[in-house]
Amino acid sequence: MSDGNVLDNADRRDFLGKATAAVGAAGVAAACWPFISSMNPSTDTLEKATTEVDISGIAPGQAQTVSWGGKPVFVVHRTAAQIDAMKNSQGGHDPQADAERAKNPEWLVVVGVCTHMGCIPSKNDDGWLCPCHGSVYDNSGRILHGPAPKNLAVPPVKFVSAEKIVIGEV
Amino acid sequence: MVSRVLGWIDQRFPLTPFIKHELTDYPTPRNLSYWWNFGFLAGFVLVLQIATGIFLAMYYKPDVNLAFDSVQHIMRDVNYGWLLRYIHSSGASAFFVVIYVHMARTLYYASYHKPRELMWWTGQGLMLLIMATAFMGYLLPWGQMSYWGAQVITNLFGVTPFFGDKIVLWLRGDFSVGDATLTRFFALHYLFPFLICGAVVIHLVALHTVKSSNPSGISLADKDNIPFHPYFTIKDFFGLGIYLIIFCAFVFFRPGAFIEAANNIPANPLVTPPHIEPEWYFLPFYAILRAIPDMLGGVVAMALSVLIFAILPFADRTGIPGGAHFRPAYRIMFYLFVVDVLILGYVGSQPPLGFVVPLGQVATFVYFGTFFLLPFISKWEERWMRARGLPPELLALFEQRPPREKLPREEVAK
């Protein structure tokens, strides 16, 4: 028995009950956030997102392995001959142009984890050979033959100066 | 939809009947005051401590070389790590505030009497588990006070005749508090809260068997019970809101209130801080420990001061229900006891010099004296009250059952 314009007691309490429950639920959800957020990488771990590499000591034909986010990364200073050979091929069963993979052709930076089962390939003159199951990669890190399905991954790289590159981005 | 799912479950598991019987329709005295909120609050603090504790354990390292640094890592680098840590450290103190008020409510209304003796004893078991958990947890940050507090207290077990030294060695796993001690305290600190959860379940099963006592001190008729939901669910949540306001004021604006300055210094086995004192919630017991000059006597007195609460259902020999509500002498004893515990707390916080020493000894005497006098005072008080004439509510109750004993005057008058 209610006047159409005014809520009677029962409706008013119901509204208060529903509103309180909603405000409470929002509070509980907000209270969960710090717990969930705490499991994300801490501020010092986030620094591992990028790795600075001093490339001034790497002569042409040489390569250096650095750690980036816990993974090995090959930094290769390619010779002119190697660059030419790579420019003129598309790789193996995962074709990709060399220019896409090495924006600065003198330097190839690839993640040193075989795309088959995750072993670290060994360097040779023509590229890499994975000792675990025999995958063969060229000097652009592209899979030529073997069980690995894809080319070696290319991380984001910034050439900060002639002596320094930064792998990864914040 | 929901009712269909529930119906499916109910055919296989007594979910809705259980919730109805133990929560929604559960009969509760209508006159419960806010002093009855503290059991629920204790449960809430337990859950929050376990939650924050588990997330802290994701970053804490229980190794003497890493522990202090790992706590700083949590405070500075982990997202909201500072918040988790402060909730956990403040929560430990909050736990004891809530528990002590909860116990005080039981003492005031003498709810430990038949049929609630098991509630009292399971509650005591819970308190011992919580004290052990807090003591072990305090070592984990590996600060100066953490280390030296653990060193002093583990030393005390050496008073055990014959095996004292072996026991201390066994407890510590090392000649003094060291890495072995830290690791095992961490393992047990993580375990005990789950033992506490089990003990809480037993405590609640006991409660649901005998039902809540109430501030009037006498059992109410069934018509005076109301369903737990919605009356006491909303009252518990409101009480929780008030509690959270006070708790969050500490966590966000005075988080250092419960962290000793000396604990911001990494533990150094070669340097003792100027005074070693436990956290505030252990101070009265610490005062009793120091009040007895002999070490074995002090340890025995301290242990007794915690365990002696167990005798209350027997020591309090009154036939008058309701505790301090009806009984004037008991009420005075209660308030005296509370003041005495506060004095002991003060004594425990001060270096044992000057007037503090005799004050602590007097307060210890009063503490144990209360328990020893209670059997006599309770009996005398009942006699005195009956001679004066009992209040009408009690008379009505006693009409239904005979008085516990005939008073000599009644015998003579006959």
Added chain:
Amino acid sequence: MKRWLVFMSCYLAFNAWGEAELPLNKIEVATDLPTLERGAETVMTVCVGCHSLKYIRFRELSKLGIAADKVDGWRGSNPMGTPVASQMPAEAAMASFGKAPPDLSLMAKAREGEADYIYSYLLGYYTTPEGTTGNHYYPATKMPDILAVAGVTDSTQHAQLEQKAREVASFLSWAADPHAQERKALGYYVLGYLVVFTTMLYFLKQKIWSKLDRA
């Protein structure tokens, strides 16, 4: 009367034993960036000569808002993630002072009085009749009078030193608790929410309980 005298002398003796012989000079800890920057400047150029701040990395100084060139100046060739180390190796410190200078990251929390203590201590040096320096607040200190406070009589000069001490105490307060500002800001929101929510709970409780004995 005799017992009262005994009691009072015990009481006074006990009080004299107390925490600090001298009451601390209280300051209002600054949280604004310019003061913290000046405090950082003093700490990084003067204090770090002997003290480390192992829980503060250079990156945190730049995140605080201190200019990149200042931070770079202090860290030299060390990467941003390096903790602030003391310039004096431990053995040299032991030889000069007999005790390793303590790390300062938590100093603002590790002493009763916190920032007030640091401020009072830095300004608490005085010249003894024998000509050496002592400190009112920590007589056993091996640390020299780093701000050159002892013997300063000129009030303007002393005011400058007080300013400097306040900057250092404020910076060390930040170093001990970098999340303090964030914590308090969040605290206002949380308490605001809780006050609103608890009020709603209160009215809901009243409504529900008014139903009793009325249905």
